[in-house]
Amino acid sequence: MEFDWNKIFLSDLDWSFALEIIFRTILMFALILLMLRLSGKKGVRQLSIFEVAIIIALGSAAGDPMFNDEMAIIPSVIVFGAVLLFYRLLTYLAAKSKRFEDILEGKAMYVIEDGLFTLEEKATNTFAKDEFFAEMREAGISHTGQVETAILESNGKVSFFYFEDDNVIYGMPVLPKPYAKRSKDINVKGYYSCTYCAYTEQRAQPGACPRCRNDQWVPSINTKRVT
Numbered sequence: 001m002e003f004d005w006n007k008i009f010l011s012d013l014d015w016s017f018a019l020e021i022i023f024r025t026i027l028m029f030a031l032i033l034l035m036l037r038l039s040g041k042k043g044v045r046q047l048s049i050f051e052v053a054i055i056i057a058l059g060s061a062a063g064d065p066m067f068n069d070e071m072a073i074i075p076s077v078i079v080f081g082a083v084l085l086f087y088r089l090l091t092y093l094a095a096k097s098k099r100f101e102d103i104l105e106g107k108a109m110y111v112i113e114d115g116l117f118t119l120e121e122k123a124t125n126t127f128a129k130d131e132f133f134a135e136m137r138e139a140g141i142s143h144t145g146q147v148e149t150a151i152l153e154s155n156g157k158v159s160f161f162y163f164e165d166d167n168v169i170y171g172m173p174v175l176p177k178p179y180a181k182r183s184k185d186i187n188v189k190g191y192y193s194c195t196y197c198a199y200t201e202q203r204a205q206p207g208a209c210p211r212c213r214n215d216q217w218v219p220s221i222n223t224k225r226v227t
């Protein structure tokens with residue numbers, strides 16, 4: 001197969017339009033900045049699903065007129081205006097109604113309470129456990145016994161509230177090496193944590209978790225958090 005390199009890289013670009021592209025790009029870029037300022041958002045470190053939808057809606061309206069000579073700027077500005085108006089309306093409604101806000105932005109959810117994973121179906125189905133373990137490690141947590149409460153925020157961030165060092169209990173390790181020791185067999189007496197819900201107790205034999213009926217256990221640890 002022969003590639004038409006000229007078509008891939010240049011197509012029918014004439015060099016005077018190249019200058020126009022530069023001008024269009026600067027103009028659209030300035031418009032995007034203005035639009036983001038007008039939206040009232042301070043930064044975009046964490047976006048809710050709703051905000052991601054807005055960005056997708058704007059993406060092509062903002063990008064296409066930069067290099068497509070058949071696209072005029074004003075229709076894009078109208079798209080910007082419409083999206084901004086809609087954004088403002090939805091955020092206004094969200095501020096008025098908690099129910100509407102939950103639908104729009106999602107709800108904050110308890111994931112850990114008193115060192116145990118919550119068992120409500122909603123909480124356990126919407127996040128992947130590996131991902132959550134990674135979040136915990138990033139926060140310097142080595143096991144669930146250090147965490148009194150964890151809340152999955154609507155923007156996907158997790159907020160952790162810790163036990164005081166003196167109150168750290170035995171918990172399920174989230175570091176890969178100790179977590180790899182999980183198994184359904186227990187022969188040595190000691191503290192074990194349920195790998196599903198992090199329920200922790202002293203055990204000497206295998207069996208089902210009294211809290212969630214899962215029968216896989218992992219040796220618990222009770223190290224304090226290093227901050």
Ligand SMILES: [Zn+2]
Pocket residue numbers: 194195196197198199209210211212213214
């Ligand atoms: Zn359990």
